[in-house]
Amino acid sequence: MPQVERSHIQVSDVWRRYGRGRGTFDAVRGVSFTVRPGQLFALLGTNGAGKTSTVELLEGLAAPSRGSIRLFDGLDPIADRAQIRSRTGAMLQEGGFIPHLTVRETAGMWAKLTSGPRPVPEALDLVGLAHRADVMVQNLSGGERRRLDLAVSTLSCPELLFLDEPTAGMDAEGRHATWQLIRELQEQGATILLTTHYLEEAESLADHLAIMHCGRIAASGSVSEIVADHPSMLSFGLPAPWTIHDLPVSGAVKQHHSRVTVTTGQLQKDAARLLAWAEDHDIALDRFTARPASLEEAFIRVAGDAGAQRQEDDE
Ligand SMILES: Nc1ncnc2c1ncn2[C@@H]1O[C@H](COP(=O)(O)OP(=O)(O)OP(=O)(O)O)[C@@H](O)[C@H]1O
Numbered sequence: 001m002p003q004v005e006r007s008h009i010q011v012s013d014v015w016r017r018y019g020r021g022r023g024t025f026d027a028v029r030g031v032s033f034t035v036r037p038g039q040l041f042a043l044l045g046t047n048g049a050g051k052t053s054t055v056e057l058l059e060g061l062a063a064p065s066r067g068s069i070r071l072f073d074g075l076d077p078i079a080d081r082a083q084i085r086s087r088t089g090a091m092l093q094e095g096g097f098i099p100h101l102t103v104r105e106t107a108g109m110w111a112k113l114t115s116g117p118r119p120v121p122e123a124l125d126l127v128g129l130a131h132r133a134d135v136m137v138q139n140l141s142g143g144e145r146r147r148l149d150l151a152v153s154t155l156s157c158p159e160l161l162f163l164d165e166p167t168a169g170m171d172a173e174g175r176h177a178t179w180q181l182i183r184e185l186q187e188q189g190a191t192i193l194l195t196t197h198y199l200e201e202a203e204s205l206a207d208h209l210a211i212m213h214c215g216r217i218a219a220s221g222s223v224s225e226i227v228a229d230h231p232s233m234l235s236f237g238l239p240a241p242w243t244i245h246d247l248p249v250s251g252a253v254k255q256h257h258s259r260v261t262v263t264t265g266q267l268q269k270d271a272a273r274l275l276a277w278a279e280d281h282d283i284a285l286d287r288f289t290a291r292p293a294s295l296e297e298a299f300i301r302v303a304g305d306a307g308a309q310r311q312e313d314d315e
Contacts, residue, residue: 006073008160008191009035009058014067016053027053029215030067035208037159040182040192042202045212046303051195054212055164058193059090071160086115089158091149091166099138103129106137107151114156123151128177142169150178154185161185163194167201179204199295211302219302223295230293230301232267234274236260237286248273258286267292 016028028050035041043051057064060077069077075084097106107124111117124130127147132140140148146169153161166182167175175198182205186192196202202209203223210220219226231251238244238260244253251264264270271290278285 006037007034007070008037008039008072009033009041009193010068010070010073011054011058012068012070014054014057014064014069016050016057016062017065018053026065027215028057028064031212031215031217032067033210033217033220035191035193037191038186038189039207040186040194040205042206042209043193043195043212044197044199044202044209044299045195047197049212050215051212052164053215055162055193055195059088059162060084086156087158088160088162089153089156090162091146091153091164097137097145097148100136102134102136103140103148104133106148107155110152111155116157117155118157120155123155126154126181127151128174143167143171143174146170147174147178150181157188158190161190161192163192165195165197167196167198175201199299203295211299213303219298226302227293227295227298230298231263231265232290232292234262234264234267234271234288234290236274236288239283239286242281242283248277 014031018025045051060081107120127150167178210217237258249262249270251262254261
C-alpha cells in the first residue's frame with residue numbers, strides 16, 4: 001500500500017485580503033507549502049512580504065480570503081480550533097503581557113490556562129530567564145520579553161510551534177541561546193514554523209525555507225537547493241602582466257585593482273580550468289577562493305526578481 005505522507009501544515013493557494021471595496025490589499029497572494037512532522041520550516045522575507053499575515057492565518061486568527069489551510073492532517077485552524085489549541089504554541093510579534101506582573105507571575109498565569117503545563121521554573125530556565133523571575137515585565141528589555149514570550153509559548157510542550165520573529169531585538173548572545181533552545185525543541189519532536197529577517201537564523205536552523213516577497217513565495221527548498229540556482233564565485237589576485245582577457249573561464253569576469261572575481265554557474269569546471277591554466281603558466285593566484293552563492297546573495301536576487309515580476313503583474 002502506498003504510504004500517505006503526513007503533514008502538520010498544509011497550505012494550498014492561500015490568499016489574504018485586507019480592507020473592502022476600493023481600499024483592498026492582497027497581502028498574501030496564492031501561497032502554498034507543506035510542513036512535515038518534526039520539520040523546522042522558515043518563512044523569510046523583506047518587510048511587508050506577508051509573513052505575519054500568513055502565520056496569523058495558520059493560527060486561526062483570521063480566515064483566508066481564498067484557498068485552504070489544514071493542520072495535523074486535516075484540521076481547519078478556525079473550525080477545529082478547540083482540537084488544535086492544546087497541540088500548538090504560538091509566539092507572536094507583540095507579546096500581550098500585563099506590565100506590572102513579574103516574570104514568574106506572568107508565566108504562572110499562562111500555565112493555569114494550559115493543560116498539563118511544563119513547570120514554570122523549568123520553562124523560565126529553558127529560556128534563560130530564571131534569574132529574572134521576580135522582575136516586573138515592564139522592566140524587561142525587548143529581548144527579555146521575547147524570551148518570556150517563548151517560555152509561554154512552550155509551556156504546553158506543543159507538537160506544533162509558531163515562532164514569529166523569535167529573536168527580534170535580542171543581542172547576539174541571546175539570539176544564539178534562543179537558536180539552541182529552538183534546536184532542542186525540535187529534537188524533542190516539535191514541528192516548528194518560524195518567520196525571520198535574519199538569513200543566518202534561517203540558514204542555521206531550517207530544514208526547509210521559503211522566501212516570501214510581495215505576498216508570494218518566490219523561492220523554496222533547503223538552503224543548498226535555493227543557493228544552487230544562483231551563480232557561484234571565484235576570486236583571486238592576478239599578477240601582471242596577465243589580464244582578465246587571458247583567463248580560460250566561462251563566467252562573467254570583473255576586476256577591481258588586481259583582484260578578479262568570476263561569477264559562474266559552473267564553479268567546478270571554471271575552478272579546474274583556471275587552476276590548470278595557472279599551473280601551466282607558473283602563475284600564483286593570490287588568495288584564491290571558490291565558493292557557492294550565499295543565502296544572502298540568493299535572497300537579494302530572488303527578492304529583486306520577484307519585485308520586478310510583481311510590478312509587471314500590477315501594471
Ligand atoms: N490590518 C491590515 N490592514 C491593511 N494592510 C495590512 C494589515 N496588516 C498588514 N497589512 C499589510 O500587509 C502587508 C504584509 O504585512 P505583514 O505584516 O504580513 O508582513 P511581514 O512579512 O510580516 O512584514 P515584517 O517583516 O515587516 O513584519 C504589508 O504591506 C502590510 O502593510
